[in-house]
Amino acid sequence: MDNHINAQDNYITGKLPWRERLSYGASDFACSFTFSLIGTYLMYFYTDVFGISAAAVGTLMLVARVIDALDGPFWGIMIDHTHTKWGRSRPFLLWFNAPFTIFTILCFTTPNLPMTWKIVWAYVTYIGIDVLYSAVNIPLTSILPSMTADPDERVVLSTIRSLFSNFGGTLISVIALPLVGLFGGANNPRRGFFWLAVLAALVFFVIYLFVFANLRERVQTRQSQKPLPIKTSLKALKRNWPWLIVIGLNFVYWLGMQTKGQVTIYFFKYNLQEPGLVSLALFFNAVGLVSVFLTPYVVTKIGKKRTLLGGLLISIVGQLILGLGAWTLSTVTVILGTIVGNFGNGFVGALIAVLLADAVDYGEWKNNVRAEGIVTSASSFTAKFGMGLGGAITGLLLSIGHYVPNKTQTAASLFSIEANYVWVPLLALVLSFILILFYQLTPNKERIMRQELNAKHQKEAAEDAAFSN
Template sequence: MMEKNQVKWPERLAYAMSDFGCNTIFQIVGTYFLVFSTDTMGIKASVVAGLFAVTAIIDSVDGVIWGQFIDRTHTKWGKSRPYWLWFSIPFALFCIMSFSAPNLPGPWKVVWIYVAYIGAKVLYSGINIPVTSILPALTSDPQERVTLSTVRQFFGNFGAAIFLPLTLPAVAFFGQLFGATGKNASTSAIGWFIWAVILGIITVICLLTAFAGTRERVVTKDSTRSVPMRESVRALKGNYPWVIIIFINFIYWGGFAVRSSSLPYYFKYVLHNEGLGSLVLAGTVITLFSTALVPFISRHIGKRNTMLVGMVGTAISQLILYLADKMNGNVPIILVGIVLYFISYGLTGALIAVMLSDAVDFGEWKNGVRAEGFVTSFSSFSAKLGMGLGGMVLSAVLAHGGYIAATAGHTVVQSDAALNAIRIGFIWIPLFGYVASCVALLFNNVDKLEPQMVRDLRAKHAAEIND
């Protein structure tokens, strides 16, 4: 049975292409859409901010809706895989639209970016939620799930690490190739469009590779029928592993969002060293190495304890940053804290999807209902909600501290209260999120229940097939 559920390396790599494909273009949308809209399309930043607010509301519900679609899907390809086939091209087209600048009157430009950006975000959920929901269907072997999730996380981070740094030089290159000169090359509409088309093609190829190269092999009664909403909800009854991981998803990523958003402020106004801030962002490559270690570490100390080590590490890294701050911004100590943070982050991210797969199994084991789409879709909901509220909290903290926004060509000296508000955002709010996540994770004992749970579910699934 273990051999039957073992996923070979070609399929592991095919599964990893799902996240690599998602991040190939969507990281570009998330990072550069604002600057494209303002500097290339000529749309006011306040209008784009309104778009972000509308999208945040849509994001808070679309994940659960996609989860219901997945649970009601019944095809010869399975429940989750078909979404990569059906929506890879529409997703790429909306992302390309997000970096297209048609010659339209002002109001219609606004309509264009609303349609393009909202479409890209909604369809991203439609292809990304299946990346998580398919995991419990790929294998019933707990350690194999860790390996699959790790390989996926590695390639997802790798995709962002490759294409984010290449974007601005590529836009400038294609802009110059088609006649743009000087600084205009980096904001060239044709440059952005060509680069988006290239990334869109890569994204489609990766998602179709994931579709063709994976197989939903854990066949159950619920995987061969449409699971109605009222039954899907039953999978959550008494499902405390699900409650814990959804809470962690909310509080951990909320802290992550506050830390990421406040980082540029901290290095600019507190340390007066923006160059160091850029260097710190480049340090995300460190996560690739620690992510690769997750299967080996979890094999010896378990999934929960591996994740706990990562969360404790992120909390300690925040305390190191506080120590460096008290020493007038000691750069060597800051770098120690940053390196520890990225190492620890790499140990955490890959295991959240695995913990959600455990919650799917637990829901079936306890309640007799296997609802992969519904159970895992709340991961998207809680993470987006946490990051959205995190941004609101940071804005409120900065406003309360009297932060003054800089304007082009002017130097701003922040007050002591504003600098303390920035410190709260960069050090203390994330620390609270990481500590709360550690405490919640201590109550998750699924690793101890897992051997019995796996045996019982395999027997149940074998009986269902024979029937």
């Protein structure tokens, strides 16, 4: 028994076993495999398959995401209030696995209803899937600071998670339309999308059972071993400047990525008139795997802040190249911009979760409150609110441009698609870059924080051991 405890203690400040590392990565493969299907294709499914107007879909996405964004703090508070033999975050991976699986299928189910009831169905299923996604995804971020206190191991875990996430999102994006054709034939995309959703949901369900079985929460403090009152949890946010910067980044960055991702199929279908290249363009999301893989090495050389700024700058350059391709209607230039932009995005995606884990430590360091749930869930709140606003912007611009599904588009309609695909994301990336310039958790300050927290935890552990004896 004592040997087991010692081994667990070693993992707190050292490398975790590969089984656990890969399980943590597999969790976001499952999330991306299902939720990228929704983020990339659901708007197109609503407008061109289910028959709902772009304006109605845009309103739906804003309302749904605002409602859903409010549930982020709720799940964070629930995590901080949870105290089980499995830990705080880990139980949610089991409890909400099946509900999320069911709603994934319902989102792409098309009952034969009047238009008003179609919209009602879309609201219920879309809000449901968003709320349940928070229940299964927020714990992945909140569990990271509890898995290990080692900053290098956190970067490794976040890198592995981002690699799997990128691969899962790219895979479903590339195979989605071919599978829709396979399952539904040339004339029945409704059936095709339904069975694609069934496949994605089953993949998620099986992987999450595996993830729950293998993850462990090792970093235990006095506070983490008992439920935290809401008032106490909120103290972790007081003067937590790293957290404020990260949630601002999450809002702006994901707003831009949402507008771009959900009109990819529109841009290639109508602007470039190359619908067959959608899967190829989405395949190049895999370029981000390279930068994600390089992230731990780059961080050791130049630090987290400079790595993140470099990634955003590369993404901005890629978006400018994309704009040139949209202006000249050059497919080659568009693909080049896509490749460059995705390379930069890989660094950004790999580091956001790490910065959030650092914000958990910062909240404990400055305010003596360790609240993984509320700190990480607030980031989900802002990211989802940004994505909701991005969805509304897309619907609004398509409506202003008088977009009509499956028709030859007007110049105004084509520009509205281009604005969503190129210019809104570009603005979001520039604002994200400016935000990170103000990030002030320097390597030296972080080192001092780690040393003081480790000393505090060791003192608490010694006192508790003495008391129990």
